[in-house]
Amino acid sequence: MSSYHGKVDSLGLSFFGSMTASISHELKNSLAIINENAGLVGDLIALSEKGHPLKPERLLTIAENIRRRVQTADDIVRRLNRFAHSANQPVVGVGIRDIFACTIALSERLASMKGVSLSIAPGDEIEVQTLAFVVENLLWICLKNIFLLAGAGQQVVLGAHAEASDIVVTLRCTPEIPVKQLETTVAAEAQPLILFLHMQVQADPQNSALRLRMPIRFIE
Amino acid sequence: MRVLLVDDEEELVATLAERLDMRGIDATWASEYRKALAIVEEQEFDIALLDVRLPEINGLELKRLIEARRPAMKFIFLTGHGSEEDFNACSAESGKDYYLIKPVQIEVLVAKLNEVCQGPGEQG
Numbered sequence: 001m002s003s004y005h006g007k008v009d010s011l012g013l014s015f016f017g018s019m020t021a022s023i024s025h026e027l028k029n030s031l032a033i034i035n036e037n038a039g040l041v042g043d044l045i046a047l048s049e050k051g052h053p054l055k056p057e058r059l060l061t062i063a064e065n066i067r068r069r070v071q072t073a074d075d076i077v078r079r080l081n082r083f084a085h086s087a088n089q090p091v092v093g094v095g096i097r098d099i100f101a102c103t104i105a106l107s108e109r110l111a112s113m114k115g116v117s118l119s120i121a122p123g124d125e126i127e128v129q130t131l132a133f134v135v136e137n138l139l140w141i142c143l144k145n146i147f148l149l150a151g152a153g154q155q156v157v158l159g160a161h162a163e164a165s166d167i168v169v170t171l172r173c174t175p176e177i178p179v180k181q182l183e184t185t186v187a188a189e190a191q192p193l194i195l196f197l198h199m200q201v202q203a204d205p206q207n208s209a210l211r212l213r214m215p216i217r218f219i220e
Numbered sequence: 221m222r223v224l225l226v227d228d229e230e231e232l233v234a235t236l237a238e239r240l241d242m243r244g245i246d247a248t249w250a251s252e253y254r255k256a257l258a259i260v261e262e263q264e265f266d267i268a269l270l271d272v273r274l275p276e277i278n279g280l281e282l283k284r285l286i287e288a289r290r291p292a293m294k295f296i297f298l299t300g301h302g303s304e305e306d307f308n309a310c311s312a313e314s315g316k317d318y319y320l321i322k323p324v325q326i327e328v329l330v331a332k333l334n335e336v337c338q339g340p341g342e343q344g
Contacts, residue, residue: 025273028300028322029229035323036235043242065231115276152276 007192008134015137016087019106023080026109030073037066079105086133091218094132095125096167100158102132103139111143115152118143121159121172128167129217134193141190142171142182142210149177167216172209179203182210221337222264225249226256226282227271227298236269239326245333253277253285260289266337269320269329272299294336298322 041062048054083106097120104111104118111118128135139158146156155174160167173179183203187194194201199214223245225233233249240247248263250256253274268286270279277285283295300322318336320329 025300029232032300032323033229033232033235035325036232036239039326040235040239043239047242069231113273113275 004192004195008196011141011190011193012087012133012137015140016083018140019083020080022106022109023076023083026076027073030069030076033069034066034073037062037069086136089132091129091131091220093127093129096128096160096169097123097125099128099132099135099139100160103136103143104158106136107140107143111147111156114147114150114154116147116150116154116156118156118158121157121170123159123161126160126162126167126216128214130197130214131218134197135214138190138193138197138199138212139169139171141193142186142212145182145185145189146171146173146177146210148185149182162216163213165216166213169212169214170204170207170209171212172207174208176208179205179208179210186210221333222246222266223248223333224256224259224265224268226251226253226268226274226279228252228275229271236326236329240330240333243326243330245330253282256282257285257289260286260293264290265293267294267296267333269296269298269333272297296320296332296336298324 041059044052044054044058044062079102082102086102100120104120107118143156146154150156150173153175154177157172157174158169159172160169162168180203183201187201190201193199197214198219199212202211202213203209204211223240225237225240225247226249227233228251230249230251233251237247237249248259248265250259253276256268268283270282272279274282279297279299283297286293286295296318298320318332320332
């Protein structure tokens with residue numbers, strides 16, 4: 001039992017590491033841009049001391065660029081904070097679309113590196129009683145493996161619908177990718193999470209989608 | 221000195237290019253690799269500053285594509301990670317001295333550009 005939970009924890013730690021590394025890269029970019037803008041102000045002042053006119057509108061533009069980047073960095077830190085807290089959250093009621101939104105926010109930079117776009121299908125919110133962190137971890141493993149199979153221009157749409165006491169999550173891929181292969185790799189890599197969540201993973205080749213079925217209420 | 225800057229953060233490379241221009245360095249920038257290759261086809265550069273992680277391609281792959289078109293060009297890599305993985309990859313490609321971590325101070329960058337372009341640092 002402890003070994004089984006250990007595998008879930010180990011996958012969670014790996015997920016946490018990947019996400020925080022990606023977030024730190026985003027923060028570094030924001031800091032680099034703030035650094036360059038601050039340096040540019042210094043350069044313009046140095047030039048003005050040599051007789052070049054210093055235009056106030058130019059300084060206002062730079063100040064606005066810095067303000068915007070600080071806002072971006074603050075959004076990133078807020079996302080990191082929400083993610084960090086989710087790691088030790090107990091089973092709670094959470095909207096599946098909230099889980100999708102969090103997973104997409106965490107994965108977006110890595111998706112854009114691969115030229116993949118992520119979105120959520122329209123539909124009503126469905127509340128699930130679950131460990132959001134574990135579900136996000138599983139969705140991340142699915143996305144990561146889609147990135148490996150997909151080329152630039154790939155679109156992935158996350159959707160969900162209720163079927164009796166289950167929720168069915170779909171990751172639909174356009175253009176088509178080999179979803180049977182995706183099913184195999186996800187089932188192998190995420191097996192402890194799949195068992196933990198009492199989930200079934202199934203390829204849907206007709207719709208180029210991966211389907212994840214799990215109970216709406218987490219089974220201890 | 222003519223420098224090509226490539227990073228997917230457009231605001232970063234545009235500002236860096238402007239600051240290098242102020243220091244007498246002729247800098248051109250691109251925020252994606254296809255644009256960078258198109259620029260290299262049309263213009264000559266002494267050196268390129270490449271982000272290690274670019275959309276659809278990494279900096280090392282882009283270096284090889286540019287080298288195929290401009291074999292004499294030299295390279296410096298820029299990264300936000302500072303990870304051992306990046307360091308080892310860049311070191312193998314261009315020598316450990318040609319690897320800068322964001323945010324980089326402009327004086328450090330200018331010194332490195334001069335060193336790579338003028339110095340004995342031919343790395344094969």
